[in-house]
Amino acid sequence: MTDRTATAPRPLAVDRAHAVRRIKRRMRVPLKHVLLIACALTMLYPVLWMVVSSLRPNSEIFRNAGLDLTHLQVENYTNGWNAYSEPFSHYMINSVIVVIGAIIGNLFSCSMAAYAFARLEFRAKRVWFATMLVTIMLPIHVIIVPQYVLFSELDWVNTFLPLIVPKFLATDAFFIFLMVQFIRGIPRELDEAAWIDGAGHARIFFNIILPLMVPALATTAIFTFIWTWNDFYSQLIYLTDPDMYTTPLALRAFVDQQTETDWGSAFAMSVVSLVPVFLVFLAGQRFLLRGIATTGGK
Amino acid sequence: MSSINELRRLPGSQRGARQQNKAAFLFLLPWFVGLFGITIGPMLASLYLSFTDYNLLQPPRLSGLDNWTRMLHDERLHKSLGVTFSYVFVSVPLQLALALGLALLLDKGVRGLPFYRSVFYLPSLIGGSVAIAVLWRTMFGTTGLVNEALGLFGIQGQGWISEPGTALSTLVVLNVWTFGSPMVIFLAGLRQIPTSLYEAASVDGATRLRQFRSITLPLLTPIIFFNLVLQIIHAFQTFTQAFVVSGGTGGPADSTLFYSLYLYQRGFGHFDMGYASALAWLLLLIVGLFTAVNFWASKYWVFYDD
Numbered sequence: 001m002t003d004r005t006a007t008a009p010r011p012l013a014v015d016r017a018h019a020v021r022r023i024k025r026r027m028r029v030p031l032k033h034v035l036l037i038a039c040a041l042t043m044l045y046p047v048l049w050m051v052v053s054s055l056r057p058n059s060e061i062f063r064n065a066g067l068d069l070t071h072l073q074v075e076n077y078t079n080g081w082n083a084y085s086e087p088f089s090h091y092m093i094n095s096v097i098v099v100i101g102a103i104i105g106n107l108f109s110c111s112m113a114a115y116a117f118a119r120l121e122f123r124a125k126r127v128w129f130a131t132m133l134v135t136i137m138l139p140i141h142v143i144i145v146p147q148y149v150l151f152s153e154l155d156w157v158n159t160f161l162p163l164i165v166p167k168f169l170a171t172d173a174f175f176i177f178l179m180v181q182f183i184r185g186i187p188r189e190l191d192e193a194a195w196i197d198g199a200g201h202a203r204i205f206f207n208i209i210l211p212l213m214v215p216a217l218a219t220t221a222i223f224t225f226i227w228t229w230n231d232f233y234s235q236l237i238y239l240t241d242p243d244m245y246t247t248p249l250a251l252r253a254f255v256d257q258q259t260e261t262d263w264g265s266a267f268a269m270s271v272v273s274l275v276p277v278f279l280v281f282l283a284g285q286r287f288l289l290r291g292i293a294t295t296g297g298k
Numbered sequence: 299m300s301s302i303n304e305l306r307r308l309p310g311s312q313r314g315a316r317q318q319n320k321a322a323f324l325f326l327l328p329w330f331v332g333l334f335g336i337t338i339g340p341m342l343a344s345l346y347l348s349f350t351d352y353n354l355l356q357p358p359r360l361s362g363l364d365n366w367t368r369m370l371h372d373e374r375l376h377k378s379l380g381v382t383f384s385y386v387f388v389s390v391p392l393q394l395a396l397a398l399g400l401a402l403l404l405d406k407g408v409r410g411l412p413f414y415r416s417v418f419y420l421p422s423l424i425g426g427s428v429a430i431a432v433l434w435r436t437m438f439g440t441t442g443l444v445n446e447a448l449g450l451f452g453i454q455g456q457g458w459i460s461e462p463g464t465a466l467s468t469l470v471v472l473n474v475w476t477f478g479s480p481m482v483i484f485l486a487g488l489r490q491i492p493t494s495l496y497e498a499a500s501v502d503g504a505t506r507l508r509q510f511r512s513i514t515l516p517l518l519t520p521i522i523f524f525n526l527v528l529q530i531i532h533a534f535q536t537f538t539q540a541f542v543v544s545g546g547t548g549g550p551a552d553s554t555l556f557y558s559l560y561l562y563q564r565g566f567g568h569f570d571m572g573y574a575s576a577l578a579w580l581l582l583l584i585v586g587l588f589t590a591v592n593f594w595a596s597k598y599w600v601f602y603d604d
Contacts, residue, residue, distance in 0.1 A: 033410075036400075036404070036410075044420075046443065062441040112328060123319060125322075135333070137527075138582075139581055144565075145347065146339075147336055150340065171336060205325070230426055230427040232426075233558075237566055256545050267436075270429035278420075281420065
């Protein structure tokens with residue numbers, strides 16, 4: 001790029017530059033790791049501290065910034081577990097019901113829509129596809145008020161239906177997009193062979209596309225699990241009866257209702273509420289990272 | 299084109315096309331019902347409600363532009379706009395800068411890449427949860443982890459969350475902490491850049507900084523743009539963290555009164571549904587405007603290969 005005549009007659013300088021660069025390069029790798037480890041520790045420290053603090057007596061939580069554990073206080077967990085009108089498992093089961101419903105709904109509705117977008121030709125396809133992409137970015141706040149009116153007319157408030165039924169109607173369009181991207185990567189020859197053998201679209205979808213898109217389905221299931229498990233906003237709006245509370249609602253109620261919060265127990269239940277997310281993340285991170293890299297999730 | 303399309307051109311192909319139309323309709327049926335029934339329908343309904351007075355108990359009563367003019371004098375709304383804008387403008391650039399920085403560090407085969415990537419990605423999965431908001435609330439309290447840590451360096455801390463001047467910054471930190479998901483997208487983008495470009499550049503004697511400026515950065519601009527659009531939209535909707543940290547009030551002194559939190563208070567605290575609908579549409583207009591400006595501005599800085 002720069003004029004070569006200026007750089008050409010300087011072999012000695014180039015040699016020295018090479019030596020300097022070599023030393024720099026040798027330094028770079030350990031330096032990089034020091035930096036990365038420092039970053040990783042800073043990132044994880046608050047979470048680790050919460051886990052350790054959940055095993056400490058209350059008096060110590062606010063005085064100890066370290067990770068050492070001198071007085072083990074397991075009672076935080078039993079106290080927290082039973083601090084509500086129902087044992088904490090009640091709220092976790094509620095969460096599990098919502099999560100399972102949401103997963104089934106998303107897998108069912110999004111895969112069907114994705115098949116149509118990826119494989120079928122139909123009228124105004126581009127317009128519908130663009131509409132679908134726009135709905136991914138639509139803030140939930142814009143539709144929550146009339147949606148609430150609608151669901152309360154149907155008497156669905158304080159049931160899990162407002163949290164599950166929309167998933168069966170493919171409102172999480174992000175997953176449609178993810179699956180469309182995936183199906184586009186499946187060779188068309190496979191459907192064509194089946195088509196020639198006389199298979200209809202339903203057969204092609206169930207017998208060929210669905211089995212081949214298991215990785216995309218796994219990504220969808222895992223993201224749905226984590227997002228629904230952590231979801232607070234819509235659960236806060238639709239579930240006001242403490243009996244119907246999900247894990248995050250119960251946790252929030254516990255922290256807010258007491259004037260003197262028992263932070264040890266609050267931490268203990270926070271840890272408990274995060275365990276499923278950790279486990280799902282560990283088991284499925286391969287699918288998560290691939291999904292997020294190809295489509296750019298939240 | 300594929301042979302399916304050729305098949306359609308065979309005798310009787312007219313039927314094939316019509317069949318596809320029908321099949322597509324059936325496959326899209328759940329989505330159509332959702333789109334019209336619980337997305338577009340409610341959107342239009344909320345536009346209508348924004349011109350009414352509605353408290354859920356009595357039927358909506360048309361009130362003209364009242365809700366919209368009320369916004370002009372609503373001090374708390376102005377406050378919440380200020381809070382949300384400062385949050386978006388400060389936390390998103392910081393978050394993306396950190397994401398890009400670490401993606402660059404992790405690129406080119408660092409040993410232990412999967413480990414680092416997981417560690418950095420994890421917070422973005424749990425950052426929006428109540429549990430982490432609870433943690434933040436205690437960490438930044440008058441006596442909390444942060445002040446303990448500062449004490450080690452002899453710095454006198456303060457109640458970060460109880461002070462109106464600093465409460466919002468703690469939530470900015472929380473958002474920056476979740477830089478993992480844009481980082482993973484950056485990593486995928488970096489991997490798309492052909493190594494031959496760097497080889498050619500170093501043959502030409504380009505320094506690493508020069509290579510970054512002339513190769514990495516331009517080729518990464520579409521990814522930066524993508525992350526920017528996504529994270530801005532995301533940041534505008536922040537709710538849980540502010541709700542839990544402030545106990546649902548948006549305090550202290552409305553310093554964490556995020557837009558979505560104020561909307562929630564009007565709509566579901568006071569059942570002022572007409573006004574809440576107007577607020578919802580204002581949010582849609584703001585987010586839409588930002589996205590449009592983003593797309594327009596992208597012509598001047600985003601580099602597309604083709």
